[in-house]
Amino acid sequence: MSADKTLTWSYTEEFPFEDEATSQARLRGIELGISPVSPATGAALRALAAAAGAKSVAEIGTGTGVSGLWLMAGMGADGVLTTIDVEAEFQREARRAFDAAGYSGHRTRIIQGRASDVMPRMAAGSYDMVVLDVDPQDAADLLPDALRMLRAGGSLIITHALWRDHVADPARRDAVTVAARELGKTLRDADGLLTSLLPVGDGLLVAVRRS
Numbered sequence: 171m172s173a174d175k176t177l178t179w180s181y182t183e184e185f186p187f188e189d190e191a192t193s194q195a196r197l198r199g200i201e202l203g204i205s206p207v208s209p210a211t212g213a214a215l216r217a218l219a220a221a222a223g224a225k226s227v228a229e230i231g232t233g234t235g236v237s238g239l240w241l242m243a244g245m246g247a248d249g250v251l252t253t254i255d256v257e258a259e260f261q262r263e264a265r266r267a268f269d270a271a272g273y274s275g276h277r278t279r280i281i282q283g284r285a286s287d288v289m290p291r292m293a294a295g296s297y298d299m300v301v302l303d304v305d306p307q308d309a310a311d312l313l314p315d316a317l318r319m320l321r322a323g324g325s326l327i328i329t330h331a332l333w334r335d336h337v338a339d340p341a342r343r344d345a346v347t348v349a350a351r352e353l354g355k356t357l358r359d360a361d362g363l364l365t366s367l368l369p370v371g372d373g374l375l376v377a378v379r380r381s
């Protein structure tokens with residue numbers, strides 16, 4: 171491993187250009203004490219949505235709308251983002267951010283509630299992408315529903331797969347790190363999934379459902 175890797179990763183994180191509405195949503199998220207996806211994570215989400223021609227994306231963890239804005243920038247003009255969060259206050263900010271970016275109300279379905287209550291009611295096999303931007307233990311609990319919701323060829327995205335750079339360190343045995351490590355291995359080893367772990371943001375895991 172080259173000694174310049176850290177420099178390269180910093181460069182990668184700062185590489186994307188973030189528009190005004192997304193920058194404002196990021197500032198608001200930081201003010202409210204949540205962690206929006208990094209610009210490089212957002213740019214990767216946008217590219218994945220565009221490559222898939224995504225028309226139907228479900229996201230867990232609306233926050234103030236940073237990841238949602240990046241996702242919608244990659245989706246087709248008729249694409250719909252369904253985004254779930256337990257915190258109504260964050261979602262009010264996200265709604266403002268989506269309006270400021272010029273997205274009509276028809277493009278977003280904002281659902282307030284715990285994902286474990288909402289996801290079982292969502293349609294099976296009908297989403298091009300399911301994005302879990304919650305902590306790794308929650309992501310592990312939500313995995314069966316997330317996979318059920320994906321269409322064949324759709325992608326599951328997990329945004330904290332390398333959890334604060336702890337996952338790669340075998341000496342880290344706390345519950346959240348272990349959950350993130352196990353989640354990654356479960357997806358890597360699962361039949362019918364093509365999984366890639368990217369060192370972007372807090373670790374971007376992409377698992378494509380083959381059938």
Ligand SMILES: C[S@@+](CC[C@H](N)C(=O)[O-])C[C@H]1O[C@@H](n2cnc3c(N)ncnc32)[C@H](O)[C@@H]1O
Nearest residue numbers: 206207231232233234235236237255256284285
């Ligand atoms: C990392 S923040 C999301 C940031 C957002 N994706 C962005 O880029 O602006 C995680 C969000 O998930 C929400 N959350 C955490 N666990 C949840 C759960 N089990 N069900 C629904 N929302 C949850 C939190 O309220 C928080 O807003």
